[in-house]
Amino acid sequence: MKKRVLITGAAGFLGSHLCDKFIGEDYEVIGMDNLITGDIKNIKHLFNLKNFQFYNHDVTEFVDVPGQLDYILHFASPASPIDYLKIPIQTLKVSSLGTHNLLGLAKEKKARILIASTSEVYGDPLVHPQSEEYYGNVNTIGPRGVYDEAKRFQESITMAYHRFHGLETRIARIFNTYGSRMRLNDGRVIPAFIGQALRGEDLTVFGDGLQTRSFCYVDDEIEGLYRLLLSDYSLPVNIGNPDEITILDFAKEIIKLTNSNQKIVFKPLPKDDPLQRKPDISKAIAILGWKPKISREEGMKKTFEYFKGLSKEELFKSEHKDFSKHIK
Numbered sequence: 001m002k003k004r005v006l007i008t009g010a011a012g013f014l015g016s017h018l019c020d021k022f023i024g025e026d027y028e029v030i031g032m033d034n035l036i037t038g039d040i041k042n043i044k045h046l047f048n049l050k051n052f053q054f055y056n057h058d059v060t061e062f063v064d065v066p067g068q069l070d071y072i073l074h075f076a077s078p079a080s081p082i083d084y085l086k087i088p089i090q091t092l093k094v095s096s097l098g099t100h101n102l103l104g105l106a107k108e109k110k111a112r113i114l115i116a117s118t119s120e121v122y123g124d125p126l127v128h129p130q131s132e133e134y135y136g137n138v139n140t141i142g143p144r145g146v147y148d149e150a151k152r153f154q155e156s157i158t159m160a161y162h163r164f165h166g167l168e169t170r171i172a173r174i175f176n177t178y179g180s181r182m183r184l185n186d187g188r189v190i191p192a193f194i195g196q197a198l199r200g201e202d203l204t205v206f207g208d209g210l211q212t213r214s215f216c217y218v219d220d221e222i223e224g225l226y227r228l229l230l231s232d233y234s235l236p237v238n239i240g241n242p243d244e245i246t247i248l249d250f251a252k253e254i255i256k257l258t259n260s261n262q263k264i265v266f267k268p269l270p271k272d273d274p275l276q277r278k279p280d281i282s283k284a285i286a287i288l289g290w291k292p293k294i295s296r297e298e299g300m301k302k303t304f305e306y307f308k309g310l311s312k313e314e315l316f317k318s319e320h321k322d323f324s325k326h327i328k
């Protein structure tokens, strides 16, 4: 019998790559998504496989999946600062009520659950690089608070189910990840810069551009997540690439990569934008035998190829969804 895995957020960026990974490893995959920020085209290549099923469902409502489940991966959530502003209530609900529903389902099915946490639990960090022991510096009531606090609650309720009910749980703290299927218009820096370069627009650097990020290519991230799921470690593990760069230098790299002569223009820094971010991945190395293999140069080349393949229409439409109808 094949192992059965439920992946929430299956039509999203990481969710769809996880679906591919588990199909490739010969699992039976049940993908779930309510398509608020996900896009069905990310998984349409799986629809004719007999090992893949899709449920269009909002996990903040009771989740019912017939039959046995071995693993659950909870990857449903808006994941960009623009989304948090557009759909703040849904962002809060999916990682709180949604996680509660999925923990209940995991308990019922005696399944192991991995939740997608985030470097945002560290907020605007006062410790650098960030190790799992750091408690973070989060503004509860700022624009990012709806995401950061929901993700912090998610970790707490997951540990409570682990300690109180003996549930098998895994917590991945995911740092900035990039690759194919990122939404071009989600406001995150990589699709923003690549989109601007392809449209011939100036690159918008927020603030002075001296804030840093450390970008992990999606294939590395997926391998780290897979290993964490199959490990026996229940405390949080950072999964990301420690290769840190300032956003200004990154903008210059994009101009070189895309062979464009775009200018860089400076825009105001969004509120609570973390000034520095870099994972300490000693735990992932020691416990999972994992570290990223793909350099930013290689990963960005592949990512650029993906975005170059999008149609003119996709490239130029600035907004393709009406979010208002989803706000409950």
Ligand code: UDP
Pocket (backbone or CB within 6 Å): 080, 081, 176, 187, 188, 189, 190, 192, 193, 204, 205, 206, 207, 211, 213, 247, 269, 270, 273, 274
């Ligand atoms: N950023 C930028 N220009 C853009 C989009 C983002 O300079 O057009 C900056 C943003 O202010 C942040 C960094 O790039 O410092 C990464 O932003 P992103 O939204 O990708 O993710 P975050 O790590 O902030 O969640």
